[in-house]
Amino acid sequence: MVLCQQCPTQPPSLREVTQNVYSPTTLLKLARQRLLREEALAISALKDLPNMMFPEMFEEAFIDGRTKILTAMIPVWPFPYLSVGMNINNLNLDTLKAVLEGLDILISQKVRSSRCKLRGIKWRDTQHDVCGIWSGFHEDKDLPESTTQKQPVENSPECEVKKELKVMTQLQLAEGRVDESTIYLLQWAQQRKDSFHLCCRKLEIQGLTKDTLVEIFNTIRADCIQELKLGFFFINELDLLNPYLRQMNNLLRLTLDHLRGSIGFGEENEEEKAITLISQLPAFHCLQEFNINDVSFIDGNLKEFLRCLKKPLETLCITNCQLSQSDLDYLPYCQNIFELKRLYLSLSLHNLLLAPLGFLLERVRHTLECLNLKSCEIKESQLNALLPALSQCSQLTDVNFYDNNFSLLSLKQLLHHTGKLSQLTNEVYPAPLECYDNRGVILTNRLKNFGPELLDIVRAKRQPKKVAFATMPCFRCDGHYVYDLETQCCHFKWDPLQS
Ligand SMILES: [Zn+2]
Ligand SMILES: [Zn+2]
Structure with a gap:
């Protein structure tokens, strides 16, 4: 137990928000605000609106909840992509419905406006300006740096699916806690599977039932997924996931977080069964980052966990787990960690001989x-x-x-x-x-x-x-x-x- 000599009495103060609230109101902004107040006028003025004004106009309409304007802007969006930041105000079911309604109009049009260049929408984008709207010309801006620099042959940065229109999004799905927007988006995409592609690059799932998993993978394609986080699972549930994991040919980042033994506590050979399942993780041919946090049974079995690596890994992160000497001894001999760029170990090593770790550093x-x-x-x-x-x-x-x-x-x-x-x-x-x-x-x-x-x-x-x-x-x-x-x-x- 560590104590400081004089604990401060003040609790940690919240950081001051240093946003500049005094930015000058420009004439353009005034014009936009005037338009937004009169929906019908705004919608009829879209055809004359300069391209450069689209992103800001869309952003303001979004934040103000002017859903009719949002819907009207989609079929005439003059850029290939439209990103809606993760933290923008009003990111909710109403704005999602408005955007999807705009896409429906676009899909149903026999003759599209020559102005419309839209190929994809990034919903809940975590890159770019996460509080705003961003228009772009490329889809693959959010790939990790290393992929754009030297592309592995087996991994193409653009999604393989060549359907004309897609919504790219990240999904967080936890049993019993899937938000209404996600449910709506999944159902919407499911009904339009032939004309439209829901592309999920980043998927986070926590303890889902077989039925839910089947339903989800009926709508999204496993080979679009580049980043997967499996959290709060029982290891025996990997059985349900394995068929889908096998299809994830483009997976770049895998996180196993808080994986526990089987549901039947105290079952005989529990560890043995768990390890068999782990060793059946499929081969990931382009994985760059593997994060293992708070996972049971890793102690003495690290080799089985790393068996799925088939290409030199860039980042290995093992935290809040227990490793044994045999795990540490194995590390420098693991085939696919000789090109590591980042190594994070945050776990107790105090009882172990660290010579193998030294050997790994040398490699x-x-x-x-x-x-x-x-x-x-x-x-x-x-x-x-x-x-x-x-x-x-x-x-x-x-x-x-x-x-x-x-x-x-x-x-x-x-x-x-x-x-x-x-x-x-x-x-x-x-x-x-x-x-x-x-x-x-x-x-x-x-x-x-x-x-x-x-x-x-x-x-x-x-x-x-x-x-x-x-x-x-x-x-x-x-x-x-x-x-x-x-x-x-x-x-x-x-x-x-x-x-
Ligand atoms: Zn103190
Ligand atoms: Zn895709």
């Missing part, structure tokens, strides 16, 4: 850009196994060793090694153990005194950009003390990792 030394070993409870005696390999990881830009148990001496040793990494731009380290007294009280003076000395070790080798040493959170107020390069003093912060 990925030419590609690894981000190493996060936060809260791994690594002790001084274990650190030496990592250091030689760490200093060879020449591409590293981000390291995070926060919340590990290093003495001043071992922290200095670590800095001598990370000091050699010339690409590092962001470094987070734990405050050394000497910064706490034997009751766990944070000794801020000590951190203040050690700070310059620690920074000097790095500065002797290169010009650091962002470095912070942070204490554990105080048990009472949950705040931390941080010494960083920017302020070069010891100060109180609610979150040590935020600047």
Whole structure:
């Protein structure tokens, strides 16, 4: 239990909203507002509205809930794409119905307006300006950078389905908690399957029944899915999902979050059955990112979890799980993690020999850009196994060793090694153990005194950009003390990792 010397009495203040509310009202805006007040006039004026005014006009009509105008704008939308941001005001069933009604008009038209260029709508877009409307010329702007840079042969960025019109969206489906807009969209798309494609790139599902799954995959195509999150599942339910997982040929990111053993608790051979199901996960031929958080039975079975990788992975993230020595021993021998760019492990390693992890670092030394070993409870005696390999990881830009148990001496040793990494731009380290007294009280003076000395070790080798040493959170107020390069003093912060 860690305590700070003087807990602040104020609760964390909410960040001030710094939006500029005083932007000048332009003539164009006045004209739009005038039009929006008179729906019939606005709709008749659409044919003369300059293209550049469409996105802003649509956005204002959307936020004001002028559904008739929204419907009328769709069949004359002068750009190939229309993105509706995830956090725009009024993103609800009414605005969805208005947009889909516009699409219905467009589909039913024998002769389309020559002005209409619409090929797709992104509903609940998480890229671009997530609070607004965005018009675009390309569909694939939201692919992860690495895919657009070097496209894997087996993965085409445009959806394979060549139907003229599509709605691209992300879906979050939890048993009993599917929102009305999602249900409406799924039903709408189901009824128009022949003329229209509902393209789901990002799917999140939590504990669904077989009937619901069949219904969903009747409407969306598994091979459109690029990002899948399976949360709060019992491992034996993977049986239901496996046929669909097998069709997900374009999956780039997979997250297993909070997977538990079978429903029949205490069943005999429960673990064995669970592992058989895990090992039956299909091969993912273009997966780039694999996240495993809070999953049971991984202990001693990591190999079975990583069996589904068929292409070198870029990001591996294992958090809040328990790993055994045999799992760690296996890691550097796993076929498809030699080109890792990002490795996140946040789980207790304090009982394990870390030599295999050092070996893994050595294998990925030419590609690894981000190493996060936060809260791994690594002790001084274990650190030496990592250091030689760490200093060879020449591409590293981000390291995070926060919340590990290093003495001043071992922290200095670590800095001598990370000091050699010339690409590092962001470094987070734990405050050394000497910064706490034997009751766990944070000794801020000590951190203040050690700070310059620690920074000097790095500065002797290169010009650091962002470095912070942070204490554990105080048990009472949950705040931390941080010494960083920017302020070069010891100060109180609610979150040590935020600047
Ligand atoms: Zn406190
Ligand atoms: Zn698609």
